[in-house]
Amino acid sequence: MPNSRLPSFKFLIGFEAAARLGNYSRAADELCISQSAISHQIAQLEQQLGQPLFRRKGRGVELTVAGRLLLDSVGKSLEQLRNGLNRIETYMDGSLATVVCPAHIASGWLQPRVDRLLQLHPGLCPIISIDESARYIDELDVDIAITTEPLKQPGLFEVPLLGDELIAVCTPALAGKPDLGMVCLEGDLTSDWVGPFIRQHFGSLRKIAIYDDPRLVLDAAVRGRGLALVSRLLADDALWSGQLRRMPDFPGLPLGTVWIARVEGETRIPLVRAMFDSLLQFAQDEA
Structure with missing residues (x-):
């Protein structure tokens, strides 16, 4: 035995x-x-x-x-x-607060606002993760989650944060050029939802390059390779800085609501609640 x-x-x-x-x-x-x-x-x-x-x-x-x-x-x-x-x-560690969100939101919308967070909360050390497999809030690995769908997890306080859409952007130097080409995301071209939208509204544009990551599509647009159809939240910093311009002659495609969540009631440390409230306020002010 x-x-x-x-x-x-x-x-x-x-x-x-x-x-x-x-x-x-x-x-x-x-x-x-x-x-x-x-x-x-x-x-x-x-x-x-x-x-x-x-x-x-x-x-x-x-x-x-x-x-x-x-x-x-x-x-x-x-x-x-x-x-x-x-x-x-x-x-x-009372200074650490972890936020998990999709990569395009982390790099396009959240990252440019980290300095403002640190100015408002000098004791804060944010941990920013794009590991969506760890998005469920457990007050140990994840304090705050930003998601493209509500988590509907028991014990959470969850509210809409931002609206997102696919928009056409390019550098100011390329805007208005008659021979404008397009840099594309491979997944969008093959998507049953986005693909027909591209073919209907952008079908006349020649394809310059195709990428498998939306951040590469954005980078190509910033480098002046052509027009790109990207998430507005991903392009947020490039639009604010003037590196890119939205093309008003092309329609956008709504992507729905982005949500932010934390535990209900008292958070693990006060800085988690402070960080959550600040991110929500940023979004409300900019709206």
């Missing part, structure tokens, strides 16, 4: 260090204990498991098959534990 009793955590720490370093002495130095203590811990671990975990190799050691199997589990578990401890450390 398998032994269901878990080995001592101290033994597993010593085993992992010896396995990683291939030497009991170096493992002992890393853990600030004696070599005999490491040897004793591993001997007890082997006795409990009923399997040899190491064999001698020169002046060091190497893992047996059983040792390699155990290291795979122990290594993953320790890494997960270290990550958890790092997350707790981040959670306890």
Whole structure:
């Protein structure tokens, strides 16, 4: 019958260090204990498991098959534990507030407003992430989420932030030129929704280049390669700075509402609520 009793955590720490370093002495130095203590811990671990975990190799050691199997589990578990401890450390830092949002909003709308956030809240250190797989607010990995659809997660305060649309833009130097070409997003050309819109309103324009990331399309437009159809929020900074101009002769395509969310009631730290309120105020002022 398998032994269901878990080995001592101290033994597993010593085993992992010896396995990683291939030497009991170096493992002992890393853990600030004696070599005999490491040897004793591993001997007890082997006795409990009923399997040899190491064999001698020169002046060091190497893992047996059983040792390699155990290291795979122990290594993953320790890494997960270290990550958890790092997350707790981040959670306890009263200056950090994490906002997760789509990449085009982070680079086009949010990034240019970070300086204003820091001026309003000098103690704030925002963590800005475009990892949408982590967008669900748990007050540990994510404090604020900006999303293109409401999360509808229990316990959230969630409100509309901004409206977005696909708009035609180009540099002022290209505006009005009769031979204007177009830089395109591959996904838009093949989209059942955006594709027909492009063919109807932009079909007469020759294609200059096709990209697979909207940020590359925007960059190409800023470089003067041609007209681009991009999210207004992505192009926000380039429009405000005058690098790009919206082309009034071409229609836009509404993309819907962008939402912002945080936990209901008291937030993890006051700066989360302050950051949320400031972002919402920015959007309301600019509207």
